[in-house]
Structure formats: C-alpha cells, structure tokens
Amino acid sequence: MSHSISVFISASHSPKLPSPPPVKLSLPFPASISLLPVTRTLRKTSLVVKASDNGPGGVLSxxxxxxxxxxxxxxxxxxxxxxxxxxxxxxxxxxxxxTRRTKLTCTIGPATCGAEQLEALAVGGMNVARINMCHGTREWHREVIQRVRSLNEAKGYAVAIMMDTEGSEIHMGDLGGASSAKAEDGEIWTFSVRAFDSPLPERTINVNYGGFAEDVEVGDELLVDGGMVRFEVFEKIGPDVKCRCTDPGLLLPRANLTFWRDGSLVRERNAMLPTISSKDWLDIDFGIAEGVEFIAISFVKSAEVIKHLKSYIKARARDGDISVIAKIESIDSLKNLEEIIQASDGAMVARGDLGAQIPLEQVPSEQQRIVQLCRQLNKPVIVASQLLDSMIEYPTPTRAEVADVSEAVRQRADALMLSGESAMGQYPEKALTVLRSVSLRIEKWWRDEKRHExxxxxxxxxxxxxxxxxxxxxxxxxxxxxxxxxxxxxxxxxxxxxxxxxxxxxxxxxxxxxxxxxxxxxxxxxxxxxxxxxxxxxxxxxxxxxxxxxxxxxxxxxxxxxxxxxxxxxQSIQKTTAQLVSDNGQRQWSVVVCQYSSSLHAVACKVFNDQKGFGFITPNDGSVELFVRQSAKTEGFRSLGDSGNVEFEVEYGSNGRAKAANVIGLCRAFVGGWYSVGGDDDVCADGYGGCGCASDGGGASDGSGLD
Ligand SMILES: Nc1ncnc2c1ncn2[C@@H]1O[C@H](COP(=O)(O)OP(=O)(O)OP(=O)(O)O)[C@@H](O)[C@H]1O
Ligand SMILES: CC(=O)C(=O)O
Ligand SMILES: [K+]
Ligand SMILES: [Mg+2]
Missing domain, CATH: 3.40.1380.20 (Pyruvate kinase, C-terminal domain)
Structure with a gap:
C-alpha cells in the first residue's frame, strides 16, 4: 500500500506561510538519476483542480x-x-x-419512530440512530431501520444504525405496559421474579434475574436507575422481596436495578451473568440480518467477549463489517478498560449505568479517561446519557446540562448521544438543536482561541x-x-x-x-x-x-x-531522481523526487547542513521548482526523513558543498506537491501535459512567499 499527500493551492488564497523565501531553480531533469524505471516521465503537475469562479466544473470534459x-x-x-x-x-x-465536527446520536423510541420524525432528526443533524433492544419488539425496530434506510436512499443521508443490546444485568420488567409508575416516600413495593399477568398487581415490580431473591438481604438498599428511586429491603418471602421506598421518584419500564450493602455495590451471582445473553445473541443475529452499522454491547466486562463477537460477526455478516462498540458502564469494564477498547471498534461512556456502579463524583474523571484513551487508540467514542435530561419534559435545557455538553465537546469526544430526550421526551428536535448549537459554538471557541491540546x-x-x-x-x-x-x-x-x-x-x-x-x-x-x-x-x-x-x-x-x-x-510508487539544489550558493538542499504511477509527484527535502526542511517540488518540463519551508514549522515532517523511509547519500563537490544526493533508502513514505490552481487556460482534462500552470509561476502567485 502506498499513499499520497498533495496540496492544492489556489491563486486567491493567502495562507499564512512561514517566511523563508522560495528557492527557485532549474534542473536539467533528464540528467537526473532514475533509480527505478519510470513509466511516464515528466508529466506536469498541473493537477486539474480548477476552482475558478467560471461556472461548474469548468475544466472537465x-x-x-x-x-x-x-x-x-x-x-x-x-x-x-x-x-x-x-x-x-x-x-x-x-x-x-x-461545519460541525462533533457527531450526534439519537436513541429512537416512541417519540421519534415515525418517518417524519426521523427525517426531522436527520435534518437536525442526527448522524447515528440508536435502537435499544431493551425496549420494543424486533418488528418495531425493523420498521425503524427500514424508515432510516428509505430516508438515506431518498435524500442522500448517511444516517447509520447502532443496535444496543439489552445485556444481562438486573433490571425491572416492563411495568405491564404502563409508561411509568410513581413510587412515593414510605410506600411498600414488592419486587419479584414471578411472571405476572398484566396489568401487574398494584405496587409490584417484576425483576428479570432469577437469583434476585437469593442474592438480596434484608437491610440492602435497592437503587433504580442508579438512584433515581431508592428502596430498602425489609422482608423476603419466597420469590418476593418487600421493600420500602426511601427516595421517591418515577419508575420507568425496564429500569436498571442495583443493590448495595454497607455502602458497596453487591455483586453476587449476578456478576457471573453472561455479557451477551441468549436473547442478545438473537438480537445480534437480527442486527446482522438487517445490516446495522454498529452493535453496541452493554455491560462489557472483558475484551474476550468483544473478540468473540467480532469473530461471530465476521463469519456471518454478508457484506463487510459491523463495528462493535463497547459500552463502558460497569466496574469491570473500567478495570479492563484498555484491553476492552483495544479489542473494540469504538466505545460508549454509558454514564447512566456507570453512575449506578461507581460514585457519581467519579463519573466525570472516568469520562475524560475513556475519551482520551479512545483517541489515543484511534477508536471513536460516544458520550451518552442525561446530557439534556430535563429536556425530556421541558423545552429548554438547564445551564448545568449545557455545561456538561460543552465539556464533552471540549474533550473532543467523537459523538454525543440523546437517550430518553429523543426516545420518549417531549422535545426531541429541540434537544438535538441544543446539542448541535452547543457543539458548533464550543468547537469554534476552541479553534478561535487556538486551544490545541x-x-x-x-x-x-x-x-x-x-x-x-x-x-x-x-x-x-x-x-x-x-x-x-x-x-x-x-x-x-x-x-x-x-x-x-x-x-x-x-x-x-x-x-x-x-x-x-x-x-x-x-x-x-x-x-x-x-x-x-x-x-x-x-x-x-x-x-x-x-x-x-x-x-x-x-x-x-x-x-x-x-x-x-x-x-x-x-498502487505503486517509483523513485526517480535525486539532485542537488542550490539556492544562489547560499544554502544547499538535497531533494528527492518520487513519482507515483498515477503521476502525482512526491517530494521530500533535506537541508544539506543537517537542518531538516520540507519542500514541495513541481517537475515541469525539465525544471524543478522548489519551495522550502524551514524546520520550525515543519517538525511534523521530520520523522519522515529520520525514520529511514527516505534516505540520502550526498556527493560533495571540490568546494566542499554537496553536489548531488542520491536516494538510497526506501522512498515511499512521503509524498507531496504543490498544485497550482491557475486560470482556465491552464487546466487540462487529463491532469497533466500541456498546461503550463506550474511553469507560469510555479504555484501560488499570491504573494504568500511561496512563489
Ligand atoms: N424502543 C423503545 N420503545 C419504548 N421506549 C423506549 C424505546 N427506547 C427507549 N425508550 C424509552 O426511553 C428511555 C431512555 O432510553 P435509553 O435507551 O437510555 O434506555 P435505558 O432503559 O436507560 O437503557 P440503557 O442503559 O441501555 O441506555 C427508556 O427508559 C425507555 O423508557
Ligand atoms: C447508554 C447506557 O446504556 C447507559 O448510560 O447506561
Ligand atoms: K441497552
Ligand atoms: Mg446502560
């Protein structure tokens, strides 16, 4: 595999370029040494990047x-x-x-599953639609996927689908079809593994985990959704666990349950539950069949499960890949963070459940750690849950929520996610607008202030x-x-x-x-x-x-x-020449010209007196024009020369100055070239030959110091 960098510069643009004046000289190209056969020599680099104002595609056939x-x-x-x-x-x-850099993910639920609502989200900037297999039937999700696909096809969107597994942590049942239930202070509720008919008996909650009654003890604290509602266990009767509500609140269907003893999270046999349950495997098969782009795995504990899933997908997915996203929402996932992220194609900071497993005040630092690690390992990362929670009910966010969104943008997470705000809230589009406008504003502020981290x-x-x-x-x-x-x-x-x-x-x-x-x-x-x-x-x-x-x-x-x-x-690259280039006897440069088979010209340049520099070269009818930029601004390029990808052998003349430099090392690391975007006449349909836009000034004639 080989690569190219090319730079296109137009006549009207005035980039801030470093100060050294350009070195301009002519070399007798035919005299240069070809180290490899050149299929097509000396084509002009007047790459057809004709961005003049003379109407659409003025240069093309x-x-x-x-x-x-x-x-x-x-x-x-x-x-x-x-x-x-x-x-x-x-x-x-x-x-x-x-343009906005931070990507936006919306969980699709009853509030947003219609075709018009989905389109409104796409218009509002949704990049990824998330479906949560905790809720709804596969049929329901299939319809959502099909609507998103139709929207993409009809309107050119690239909205991806992320399927999120249920996972086998302990959660409540679906409230017998009710959309929510209110638990008041001091009320007695029964949590049970029995399968009830709907509607459920009053103040009764079904629990999905068979070992629940065995695992809890009288005196334990039972937290719904990480503490949105709290109960205290006061009696166990067979499969029924009687609890008193100590912190009142709204119970939502399938809310997560954790229990705590003496201030610590209890992890008994539930810690042995598989990350991917049998139901999850069926959902994964469904996701593969529907060709979703991402599968997000809930409550990941180790890298093994991710590796297993990836090979499962590889053996089954028809065309191409499905990316596996590890949801970081448990203590185990924090313990094994690096290897989990390494094994995954991306991660989600799932703050909802994470905040139920670790003290809330630790969530922000863990978020930052996960975001940074993902960036270092080159895995996309999503910051999720409660970003704009109050917007489930109200049309404007709280100041604190805006600050939270800003922080995730400032951390440069790849994506932000709406959960309840878009799934079942009253203002899904408004919530998306807030994410969008806060992202844009913070990104701009960050750039304006030049806050390069x-x-x-x-x-x-x-x-x-x-x-x-x-x-x-x-x-x-x-x-x-x-x-x-x-x-x-x-x-x-x-x-x-x-x-x-x-x-x-x-x-x-x-x-x-x-x-x-x-x-x-x-x-x-x-x-x-x-x-x-x-x-x-x-x-x-x-x-x-x-x-x-x-x-x-x-x-x-x-x-x-x-x-x-x-x-x-x-596909391939050829090394063609190595030449001494001299700047009025003042300075000397070694120049390497590489040429791709596709005729892109590549250049690496090294300052003779052991400084390193960087240049772009424009081979043009036997002449070479070299623009040199010096090391201060080109540190990023140094390693190219140093890494052995491009090596020189310098010949010295009798005056002790370098006379010629031959390429002796592999020369495929780095390619570059300035391409002039000249006037209409200069541009040719095939990208080289007969144009002269490079010769008439060699590149930018914009007074930027390049020409
Ligand atoms: N497909 C759906 N059908 C019905 N309600 C849904 C659906 N998806 C989400 N919801 C509602 O939106 C709420 C927030 O969605 P979210 O995806 O954050 O779920 P969650 O239950 O908190 O689980 P998770 O921890 O996986 O995020 C849910 O609690 C549920 O009430
Ligand atoms: C998104 C999710 O699963 C959570 O925050 O728990
Ligand atoms: K889930
Ligand atoms: Mg979760």
Missing amino acids: ASLQDQAISAAPAVADPSSIDVDAVTEAELKENGFRS AMELPGIASSFADSISEEICNSAAKMANNLEVDAIFVYTKAGHMASLLSRCRPDCPIFAFTTTTSVRRRLNLQWGLIPFRLSFSDDMESNLNKTFSLLKSRGMIKSGDLVIAVSDML
Missing part, C-alpha cells in the same frame, strides 16, 4: 461536467457523489470551517504500511493547521486513513470519499469526518478531478479554497 451538474444525491450513478442536503447546505452557506498521540501502527499511513495523516493534519487550509480530502476504501486523520482533530473538516455506502455510514460516527460516497479509481488525478468537479458544480467548494488530499489507495 463535457460529459463529466454534464453528469456532475445533473447528479441527484440519492442516485447511484457511478459519476455522482452521495451527499445529503443538510451537509450540502451547510458547506454552501457557511463554508468548510464552520497537547495530547500525546502514541504510535499505534502494527505494521510498516500502517506506520506510513499514520505518519502521513499526522503530517497532513499538522500541515493543515499550519497552512490554515479549508479541508483535508481523504480517498479511502476501508476508512482507515480517514479515522487516522480524525484522530488528529485538525482545525479543518475532513472530507472522506469512499466507494461503499456502508463505509460512508460508519465513518459518520467519527469526529470531523464528512463522508461522501463516490466511485473512484486508483488514478488519483482523475479522482481529484472528478471530486472537484462534482463538489464545485454543486457549490460545495469554490475558487480560492485550499485543500490537502491524502489517499490510501495508490
């Missing part, structure tokens, strides 16, 4: 242009791009930078090829921040490089282009990714041409936008 203009979002036309109206409008109206992102690659991807993404993100580009484009089949970019949390959004709808939907959970489905080839130039044309024809990019593109799909 007529046929592509026509298709681009007529492309409707939902049509699976190979030349079209799948994007929804909300994303499109957001990009058009507000530009790239102000100093989070260490450890290397996570397990192979050399993965290290290359990782280095490229880290560098691309850093470069994007330094150059203040408008977006990073990533062309990715399985989504890996898109997630590596998301992990860096760059200042600009990441447009992720992928060929399959299911990958597009799965990427929709991850911070900062705007996923598009697009048919593309291994030829990056034509992919870029096509993308720019399509996006431009729909007004989603415009002249002057600056974009970095990376890809994990290029």
Whole structure:
C-alpha cells in the first residue's frame, strides 16, 4: 500500500506561510538519476483542480461536467457523489470551517419512530440512530431501520444504525405496559421474579434475574436507575422481596436495578451473568440480518467477549463489517478498560449505568479517561446519557446540562448521544438543536482561541504500511493547521486513513470519499469526518478531478479554497531522481523526487547542513521548482526523513558543498506537491501535459512567499 499527500493551492488564497523565501531553480531533469524505471516521465503537475469562479466544473470534459451538474444525491450513478442536503447546505452557506465536527446520536423510541420524525432528526443533524433492544419488539425496530434506510436512499443521508443490546444485568420488567409508575416516600413495593399477568398487581415490580431473591438481604438498599428511586429491603418471602421506598421518584419500564450493602455495590451471582445473553445473541443475529452499522454491547466486562463477537460477526455478516462498540458502564469494564477498547471498534461512556456502579463524583474523571484513551487508540467514542435530561419534559435545557455538553465537546469526544430526550421526551428536535448549537459554538471557541491540546498521540501502527499511513495523516493534519487550509480530502476504501486523520482533530473538516455506502455510514460516527460516497479509481488525478468537479458544480467548494488530499489507495510508487539544489550558493538542499504511477509527484527535502526542511517540488518540463519551508514549522515532517523511509547519500563537490544526493533508502513514505490552481487556460482534462500552470509561476502567485 502506498499513499499520497498533495496540496492544492489556489491563486486567491493567502495562507499564512512561514517566511523563508522560495528557492527557485532549474534542473536539467533528464540528467537526473532514475533509480527505478519510470513509466511516464515528466508529466506536469498541473493537477486539474480548477476552482475558478467560471461556472461548474469548468475544466472537465463535457460529459463529466454534464453528469456532475445533473447528479441527484440519492442516485447511484457511478459519476455522482452521495451527499445529503443538510451537509450540502451547510458547506454552501457557511463554508468548510464552520461545519460541525462533533457527531450526534439519537436513541429512537416512541417519540421519534415515525418517518417524519426521523427525517426531522436527520435534518437536525442526527448522524447515528440508536435502537435499544431493551425496549420494543424486533418488528418495531425493523420498521425503524427500514424508515432510516428509505430516508438515506431518498435524500442522500448517511444516517447509520447502532443496535444496543439489552445485556444481562438486573433490571425491572416492563411495568405491564404502563409508561411509568410513581413510587412515593414510605410506600411498600414488592419486587419479584414471578411472571405476572398484566396489568401487574398494584405496587409490584417484576425483576428479570432469577437469583434476585437469593442474592438480596434484608437491610440492602435497592437503587433504580442508579438512584433515581431508592428502596430498602425489609422482608423476603419466597420469590418476593418487600421493600420500602426511601427516595421517591418515577419508575420507568425496564429500569436498571442495583443493590448495595454497607455502602458497596453487591455483586453476587449476578456478576457471573453472561455479557451477551441468549436473547442478545438473537438480537445480534437480527442486527446482522438487517445490516446495522454498529452493535453496541452493554455491560462489557472483558475484551474476550468483544473478540468473540467480532469473530461471530465476521463469519456471518454478508457484506463487510459491523463495528462493535463497547459500552463502558460497569466496574469491570473500567478495570479492563484498555484491553476492552483495544479489542473494540469504538466505545460508549454509558454514564447512566456507570453512575449506578461507581460514585457519581467519579463519573466525570472516568469520562475524560475513556475519551482520551479512545483517541489515543484511534477508536471513536460516544458520550451518552442525561446530557439534556430535563429536556425530556421541558423545552429548554438547564445551564448545568449545557455545561456538561460543552465539556464533552471540549474533550473532543467523537459523538454525543440523546437517550430518553429523543426516545420518549417531549422535545426531541429541540434537544438535538441544543446539542448541535452547543457543539458548533464550543468547537469554534476552541479553534478561535487556538486551544490545541497537547495530547500525546502514541504510535499505534502494527505494521510498516500502517506506520506510513499514520505518519502521513499526522503530517497532513499538522500541515493543515499550519497552512490554515479549508479541508483535508481523504480517498479511502476501508476508512482507515480517514479515522487516522480524525484522530488528529485538525482545525479543518475532513472530507472522506469512499466507494461503499456502508463505509460512508460508519465513518459518520467519527469526529470531523464528512463522508461522501463516490466511485473512484486508483488514478488519483482523475479522482481529484472528478471530486472537484462534482463538489464545485454543486457549490460545495469554490475558487480560492485550499485543500490537502491524502489517499490510501495508490498502487505503486517509483523513485526517480535525486539532485542537488542550490539556492544562489547560499544554502544547499538535497531533494528527492518520487513519482507515483498515477503521476502525482512526491517530494521530500533535506537541508544539506543537517537542518531538516520540507519542500514541495513541481517537475515541469525539465525544471524543478522548489519551495522550502524551514524546520520550525515543519517538525511534523521530520520523522519522515529520520525514520529511514527516505534516505540520502550526498556527493560533495571540490568546494566542499554537496553536489548531488542520491536516494538510497526506501522512498515511499512521503509524498507531496504543490498544485497550482491557475486560470482556465491552464487546466487540462487529463491532469497533466500541456498546461503550463506550474511553469507560469510555479504555484501560488499570491504573494504568500511561496512563489
Ligand atoms: N424502543 C423503545 N420503545 C419504548 N421506549 C423506549 C424505546 N427506547 C427507549 N425508550 C424509552 O426511553 C428511555 C431512555 O432510553 P435509553 O435507551 O437510555 O434506555 P435505558 O432503559 O436507560 O437503557 P440503557 O442503559 O441501555 O441506555 C427508556 O427508559 C425507555 O423508557
Ligand atoms: C447508554 C447506557 O446504556 C447507559 O448510560 O447506561
Ligand atoms: K441497552
Ligand atoms: Mg446502560
């Protein structure tokens, strides 16, 4: 696997670039040393990224242009791009930078299961619809899934489905069909494992766990939903446990139950319950059959169960993957956190049940720990439960709730989740609007204040090829921040490089282009990714041409936008030249030019006097133009040279200066190039040849110091 970074710069954009003046010189290209056979030498790099204001897709061949203009979002036309109206409008109206980065998940319940309500949520920014198998029948959930799918197909949305298992922790029954029940102070209630007919006898609660009556003792405290309602056990009669209400409140169907003795959570035989019950396995089969994108596993205790489930899914899922999300909501999951997250495809900070198992005041620090660990291990993370709990009943949130949402956004969690607010609350759309507007505001504040957190992102690659991807993404993100580009484009089949970019949390959004709808939907959970489905080839130039044309024809990019593109799909790379480049005798540089078979030109550059720098090169009819940026701003690139991916051998001239530098090491780590977006005349349909946009000034002629 090989990769590319390319940078597109337009004439009108004025990025803040570091100060060293450009080195400009001509090299006799034919004299350069080819280390590998070059299939197509010396093509121009006038990559067709014509973002002029002269109308849609001005540079492309007529046929592509026509298709681009007529492309409707939902049509699976190979030349079209799948994007929804909300994303499109957001990009058009507000530009790239102000798009929302934090993703939003809504639990679908009776308040939101209708087609119109689902559409309203999609319009409001829902990225993932969660169905909770604790509630409702499989038939009910199937209908919801089908409605979301129809909505996606009709309107181009990429709303993913997350199925959440019930898990086998202890919970109450369904209240015999009642939507809630009120427990008053001092009332006597009976908790029992008996199967009652509905309606239930008065003040009676059914419990799902057979060992309940054996496990509890007189004097134990019984907590509903982590303390929303409390009871004290005062008598056991066979399977019936008599309790007195000590903290009154509302009992909801299937609410979670925990019992406490002498201030500690009691974990008797219930600790031996399987994480995935037989009912859960049937639900998982259902999820696989319905092709859900995510399965979230409740009450995970160890990494083993995640590994087991993943191999189960692998053997059964028809096309492609279902991501497994570990719900962190028990003491055991906190104990084994790192290995659980490592084994999973993502995690959820399920604060509802977590807060019932650990003291509430420990929940915020555990949330932060989980969010950070997920980011380090490159797993998407969702912060869930009670974000806007008061909005179940009221149309405005409390100040404290807004502060809580802000904190999760500030921690840069991938996603926020609504539970009861959207499942059965009175104001689901309003709650979503609050999540959206708070996310946007906090993200902007964070960027404006340049609050780049100093989070260490450890290397996570397990192979050399993965290290290359990782280095490229880290560098691309850093470069994007330094150059203040408008977006990073990533062309990715399985989504890996898109997630590596998301992990860096760059200042600009990441447009992720992928060929399959299911990958597009799965990427929709991850911070900062705007996923598009697009048919593309291994030829990056034509992919870029096509993308720019399509996006431009729909007004989603415009002249002057600056974009970095990376890809994990290029097939091969050739090293072509190594040359000494001299800057008026003042400074000397070693330059390596790499060339992809797709004709993208790649450059790494090393300052001769052992400083390291970074340059972009534009081979152009036998000449090379080099733009050098010095180390202060290019630390992110250093490791590329240092890691042995690119090695030089320098020849010295009689004056002691370097005369030539040969590539001796592997040269596939890093590719880059400035591409000029010139005037109409400069752009050609095939991406190279005959254009001269690089020669007429070499790149940006914007006075930014690049040219
Ligand atoms: N499909 C559904 N049908 C009916 N009610 C639902 C459904 N999904 C959710 N609800 C209601 O919304 C509430 C909040 O949903 P949520 O998914 O947070 O459930 P929960 O019971 O707290 O379980 P979990 O710990 O898995 O989140 C539930 O308690 C239930 O009353
Ligand atoms: C979401 C969930 O399961 C919880 O908070 O408990
Ligand atoms: K659940
Ligand atoms: Mg839970």
